Amino acid sequence: MAKFEGVRWAPRQMRYLLPEKQFDILEADAKVYGVSRSVFYASFLCFEGIRFFCKKDAKGQIVVLFLNWHKNLERLRRGITFNLSREQAGMVPTVEELETIIIRQYFGVPAIRAFLEEMAEAGAQGYLRPFTVDEEQSMGVTFPTQPSVRAIFCRYDNYLGEPFTGVVTPQWVRAVGANKTGWLKLGVNYLISLKAIDAAKDVDAGAAAALFLDDQTHLPLEDRRVTEWDSSCCLFGFRDGTVVKIPESELILPSITIQGMVILLKDMGVKVEERHVTYGELLRRVKAGELVVAASVGTAGIMNRCQKLVCVDEKNAVAAVHVPDTAHPLYGQLAEAKAYYWNIYRERSKLPAGMNLFKYAL
Secondary structure, X not given: OOOEEOOEEOOEEEEEEOOOOEEEEEEOOOOOOOOOHHHHHOOOOEEOOEEEEEEEOOOOOEEEEEEOHHHHHHHHHHHHHHOOOHHHHHHOOOHHHHHHHHHHHHOXXXXXXXXXXXXXXXXXXXXXXXXXXXXXXXXXXXXXOOEEEEEEEEEEOEEOOOOEEEEEOOOOOOOOHHHOOXXXXXXXXXXXXXXXXXXXXXXXOOEEEEEXXXXXXXXXXXXXXXXXXXXXXXXXXXXXXXXXXXOOOOOOOOOHHHHHHHHHHHHOOOEEEEOOOEHHHHHHXXXXXXXXXXXXXXXOOEEEEEEEEEEEOOOOOEEEEEOOOOOOHHHHHHHXXXXXXXXXXXXXXOOOXXXXXXXXXX
């Protein structure tokens, strides 16, 4: 579903070697050694996607603003921890350490000053991508010996998330609860996402998203629970005015954006329930016309409404098709919440209770 327009990358990336706590600035296209465990065994591969806004204040200083990004950094810490041995746990940087490295060291590098100046002049949105690799030249199947955090960022003009067609893909399982990998932002999860989208096109050639069910494949199809989209979480809006958010679990990436959207919707007077939705319930309510809007929620696009959701049966044949009721109030309220959310970054909307705006003058 990622459809970025007008992407331009910063001229440098950063690297922070965890064993030595050593910070370096690399060229934007700096590579990883081909003989790396990260390449061959997906060892120590996790990442984050963090939206930010760049502007100039009344004094002409460059200011970058992040919304709830400490939660992103904590999620990155969990991914780092998962990829290291117990003996290496002391290498995991704190949230405060990551904040300092990125803001004060990386964003303070003179070589990217002009790029940030340009972003601030344009009032551009940015996307920060911290990720991890093993820097050692090794083919061994072991934990990384030179784990590092790298990061680079870009600016972009638009994220084209609407309209999109989604297909339920019960034959694919994005993550396994027993391994507790679904709640981590690991590269291997997203390979499965791409494979599922590819399979979704067999059902509908226009499919751009796959909706996953849980990992309980031994259960009857209708008893399995909806989890998330291929690269984002989901919200369902029903005809009675209720919005349902799927509870977080080991199968679902805890979305920072969806937590904020829920706060905004509640402030708007929308009833939000956090509960499981079985596939049987979803099918029944689609057939009855009770589902008025399905939406994907994630960092880059914030919130995008589905133009068509195709549900399948045990034989992967079409069982029901949802199209949104654009006249229903919830359809417009979700768009209003999305606009409000982005305007918080730009300090044009009041910050709701329970959300934190981080503002840094560079």
